[in-house]
Amino acid sequence: MRTNRAWLGLTLLMLPTLLVAMDMTALILALPHLSADLGASAVQQLWISDSYGLMVAGMVITMGTLGDRIGRRRLLLTGASAFAVLSVVAAFSVNPLMLIVVRALLGIAGATLAPSTLALITNMFHDDRSRGRAIAIWATCQFTGGAVGPVLAGFLLQHFWWGSVFLAAVPAMVLLAVAGRFVLPEFRGSRAGRLDPASVGLSLAAVLLMVYGIKQLTVAHAVAVPVATLAIGAGLGVVFVRRQLRLPAPLLDLRLFRSRPFTAVLIALVFAGLAMAGVGLLVTQYLQGVLGHGPMAAAILFAPMGLGVAVGTMTAPTLTRRMKQPTAIAGGLALSAVGGLLLTVVHGAGTLPILMIAIAVLAFGAGPLFALGTGLVIGSVSPERAGSAASMSETGNYFGGSLGLGLLGAAAAVVYRAHAHGTSDSLAAALAASSRQGATQASATLDTARAAFTASLHVTGLVAAVIFAALSVVVFVMRPAESRSQSQPESQSQSQSQSQSQPESQPEPQPEEPARTSTETAVPEPVAASH
Incomplete structure (x- = not known):
């Protein structure tokens, strides 16, 4: 029963993964149409294209850690709901500035999806073979969506207006937000602390500046500004790293690089x-x-x-x-x-x-x-x-x-x-x-x-x-x-998962001894459902 529910949950997670990837690549084909309709300048077109990716890159670290602390399903469903609403707003944007802002907000919502989905897959599949197959399916959806996106955009743009490209992801996000509460388990760390605002700000600024600097090197005739942006971003990155090494509960655990x-x-x-x-x-x-x-x-x-x-x-x-x-x-x-x-x-x-x-x-x-x-x-x-x-x-x-x-x-x-x-x-x-x-x-x-x-x-x-x-x-x-x-890193961590954490969908009670030493606990269904 638990295995069937896990595969049903993966099926649900495949839909937004596939359609969000399609949405990202489809915009490339839709850009000339929406630019002509909204009167976007060359600079505004660049920001329409980049604002989403920049915000995803800047916020994914924060969102990945936030999901560990407040609950991965809770964060995923919140992000999916926001993504659906914002996609509708983007489809009916009336000027370039509105679309740029909405695309940036979509990036923040999109940053919740991939880390939460991957973390949930890890918790839903306990044996190495099933988990590996599930992650392979997840990755396949990402790349298949990226390949099919322009083709879907071509079809939509041939029959509808450019806003239909944004609306394509809405049904999957609504389905995830509604059905996810009943199909997906909830997980969060029992020792979850508060996010460090300084770390969040440093990580966001460092990633945004470095990614923006790299992108500008491809289009700018003068390299002084992009190089300066890269240097400032790298400097903030160094400050971020030093802060994470000092904090007892860092936003990003850099000790993972010891492996x-x-x-x-x-x-x-x-x-x-x-x-x-x-x-x-x-x-x-x-x-x-x-x-x-x-x-x-x-x-x-x-x-x-x-x-x-x-x-x-x-x-x-x-x-x-x-x-x-x-x-x-x-x-x-x-x-x-x-x-x-x-x-x-x-x-x-x-x-x-x-x-x-x-x-x-x-x-x-x-x-x-x-x-x-x-x-x-x-x-x-x-x-x-x-x-x-x-x-x-x-x-x-x-x-x-x-x-x-x-x-x-x-x-x-x-x-x-x-x-x-x-x-x-x-x-x-x-x-x-x-x-x-x-x-x-x-x-x-x-x-x-x-x-x-x-x-x-x-x-x-x-x-x-x-x-x-x-x-x-x-x-x-x-x-x-x-x-x-x-496979020891996986099998060891998975055995820890089985002894330290059980999903809320587990039909049979587990021994209490491992639960008392767990660093992660499953959220009981009544508590999770109240979020």
């Missing part, structure tokens, strides 16, 4: 996100700017990347039956390196199949890292700190994506300018210039720009291959320590 598997996998998650974001940026521009496909066609041609990660995450638990987890992760990363190398031979429309195979292979190889690696991060800690660990994983993903867009985007721009020989600063500028030129001159301009951008894609693929190969080595070197106690 080699935890640290190595978290580093791999960051840099894999960096490589995939950089490749994604270049490939989508290549499909549209070089090969000339429209947004809808480009979204479909780019879908193998998201679907590749989805398939990789789903097959990861099966791999662990034949090999150890670090071996599966390292092997997958090596395969991703091959995908990166395939991008270096892409040239023109004739090699489009190679491009699609390359991004599919690169993404498929990363699947075991996102599925098994996330499980290792969550399983390396005791159950009452699962939300904090989940927030670290999510923050790492956001940092990796932002770094990929910033660093690999900047590197690609340098390569482009070197091969364009001063004819244009970017592919977009070359396309705009060609529309004002005669046929012969326009053809020459486009040929040069497309060749230069293809060179940028080749360099990006090579850099991604190097990153994945290096990560494969790092994880493989970690293997001896992991192999001596395969």
Whole structure:
């Protein structure tokens, strides 16, 4: 009975995970439509796109720890309700400023979802195999949603107005808010203390400034302001770290980094996100700017990347039956390196199949890292700190994506300018210039720009291959320590979970002795229902 309820709860958690991921990527396709309708300037468009992600990145640490302290189900259902209401408000925004503010508030609500969902999965599934499969399904929903998002947006925008893109997530959030109270168990730490406002402010300011600085490096002509923003953010980050090391109940438990598997996998998650974001940026521009496909066609041609990660995450638990987890992760990363190398031979429309195979292979190889690696991060800690660990994983993903867009985007721009020989600063500028030129001159301009951008894609693929190969080595070197106690971090923490914490859905009473030493308690149903 308890197992059936756990899988029913996972089914419920899959819906918002899938649709929120779709909502995030769908906005990219909807942006031109809503900008034209609302009269958004270029700067306002940037903030409409970035305000959500910035607030998620800045608040996910706070929300992960807050869920551990006040109750993970309580926080999740509150966030889902807020997300549904704010999505409706966003759909009917009347000016750019209103949409920017609502998107930022949506980011705060969105920051409650991923860490709470991951922490609840940890508590709902007590054996390693079921928990690993559940986390793989969760990761699959994220990446499948990201791949399907632009396609859904294309369909909605063809039949409805741009606000329908925001409304797509509302039904799932309403269902979660209503049914979650009856299906999902509640967990919170019995020693939950108050949040430290100074730590919350420091973490928010540090993450916002650093992520914003990285993003601005990709679009700003002058680097002084982005570099200064990064420096201030890094300085605040140092202050935050020192404060966490002094506090008896820190917002973020940095002692988790004493675990080699935890640290190595978290580093791999960051840099894999960096490589995939950089490749994604270049490939989508290549499909549209070089090969000339429209947004809808480009979204479909780019879908193998998201679907590749989805398939990789789903097959990861099966791999662990034949090999150890670090071996599966390292092997997958090596395969991703091959995908990166395939991008270096892409040239023109004739090699489009190679491009699609390359991004599919690169993404498929990363699947075991996102599925098994996330499980290792969550399983390396005791159950009452699962939300904090989940927030670290999510923050790492956001940092990796932002770094990929910033660093690999900047590197690609340098390569482009070197091969364009001063004819244009970017592919977009070359396309705009060609529309004002005669046929012969326009053809020459486009040929040069497309060749230069293809060179940028080749360099990006090579850099991604190097990153994945290096990560494969790092994880493989970690293997001896992991192999001596395969799955021990997870099994030990899970045995602690079974002896220290029982979900409210547990039909049979448990011995009282472990409960008296628990650092986490299950909330009785009448108490949870009153929230």
